[in-house]
Amino acid sequence: MDVTCDLNAQATIEDCRREMAAQAARHGHTIHLAQGSPVYFNGDPAREVYCVQKGALRLSRLLCDGRRQILSFAFPGEVIGLAHDGTHHTDCEVLNDAVLSVLPTGRFAAIAHADPALASAMLRLAAQEMHDMQGHLVLLGQKSAIERLASFLALLGGRAGAASAGWVCFDLPMSRTDIGDYLGMSVETVSRAMTRLRVAGLVHLPRPDRVCLSDLAALTGFAEGEAPAPARYAA
Amino acid sequence: MDVTCDLNAQATIEDCRREMAAQAARHGHTIHLAQGSPVYFNGDPAREVYCVQKGALRLSRLLCDGRRQILSFAFPGEVIGLAHDGTHHTDCEVLNDAVLSVLPTGRFAAIAHADPALASAMLRLAAQEMHDMQGHLVLLGQKSAIERLASFLALLGGRAGAASAGWVCFDLPMSRTDIGDYLGMSVETVSRAMTRLRVAGLVHLPRPDRVCLSDLAALTGFAEGEAPAPARYAA
DNA sequence: CGGGCAATTGAGTGATGTCAACGAGGGTGG
DNA sequence: CCACCCTCGTTGACATCACTCAATTGCCCG
DSSP, X not given: OOOOOGGGTTSOHHHHHHHHHHHHHHHSEEEEEOTTOEEEOTTOBOOEEEEEEEXXXXXXXXXXXXXXXXXXXXXXXXXXXXXXXXXXXXXXEESSOEEEEEEEHHHHHHHHHHOHHHHHHHHHHHHHHHHHHHHHHHHXXXXXXXXXXXXXXXXXXXXXXXXXXXXXXXXXOSOHHHHHHHHTSOHHHHHHHHHHHHHTTXXXXXXXXXXXXXXXXXXXXXXXXXXXXXXXXXX | OOOOOGGGTTSOHHHHHHHHHHHHHHHSEEEEEOTTOEEEXXXXXXXXXXXXXXXXXXXXXXXXXXXXXXXXXXXXXXXXXXXXXXXOOSEEEESSOEEEEEEEHHHHHHHHHHOHHHHHHHHHHHHHHHHHHHHHHHHHHHOOHHHHHHHHHHHHHHHHSSSOSSOEEEEOOSOHHHHHHHHTSOHHHHHHHHHHHHHTTXXXXXXXXXXXXXXXXXXXXXXXXXXXXXXXXXX
């Protein structure tokens, strides 16, 4: 499902995020959470929605036997906590020390009811989120290990330094284990793929938790399968 | 992102679907499409939203080199075509001869603006869809081939015969290739997994395109990793 | 009856998971 | 301040699951 709100077709996604953040700031309150804190767990009643102001969150789901899939990492500007049935079906934890705007679900619904612009913005954000999830599905279903990691780094790189033509550098707030659980592969495979990307010259790692990209476009192209997948990572 | 609309917290997802379908029927028009027809392609302007009344649709995304990921199959009651930026980023085609309610995007937005209940219902449907996609992410990222197929058949079985305790039977409107592209595995692996489930007694196949489940709960349990994955399919 | 497509099955290969060892960094306690 | 330990990341060796290539069967349709 993809959705357009023609009402504010001129508005950017960023505008929608700001709209949500402004409403949350006005009608809700702000909390600070330390690294590792849970925001909510699977099964908790969904009483609040959250706008990330600072830091990063990790949303995940577990299988009975402990396998974990990370569904997304939430960065500043993103909204989380909407549930279709009043209950959370994911775990949400703080990666980095985080600042969140908290808006009780009921109040959110009331405001959205009174203000079509907010409902519209929220719908737009939901559509954007679904689009991102579709990319994640393609990644997990079709891409090789090295393409998955390239996609992930390109995604983060795009967030970090959208327009800059030169080097794009950013920190990784999550562990290799988290990356593995996001990309559907083992820690060891993440590490090996990282090494291959480094050797191929597509990424530079000043520290294990810091990434520098000399050519984001090349990395993105590789991640999207422009080069025949098997041939490229012979390097 | 999970979202609750407390406004109509008592309303079921089905109610939301009916609400959307009713609005689409009142303000839009109805079309019939033959098997194999495209509804829209990646890159097309998102001018309309669609409610599936009859038949089944296939939403997919392609990589440059032809790899295809099927994002979802849409069945009666589901709404598709919402886009975050006015453009479709998926291909949508008809699996079965289908009947769709078509509602121009602009008119949808206008109605949603005037009627908070519709906006609320749509947001609810979006949250449900995100929940389903999360399940798909877990499937692709964490499950073995046989667990993936079991999950898929259990999902369809749940749709087909929700409450019935006895046998649940249904037709598969899609090919093995489609199933493979949905589950992120090759046709051959789909076929082998199907054979293993059949031999294990979890499914019965009167015809290749018809499935009968004697114990939906057992299949679901297996699909969710209740039994240690490797041990179970020794049978 | 013959052709073509879909599904299944077999054989062999290859990518990724598992198990294990090693080194680096950071925190704690002596 | 230093020593120790624990965790994280990396790398190697090996096992295994799933993919590729290939052949066969059955069905639908001409």
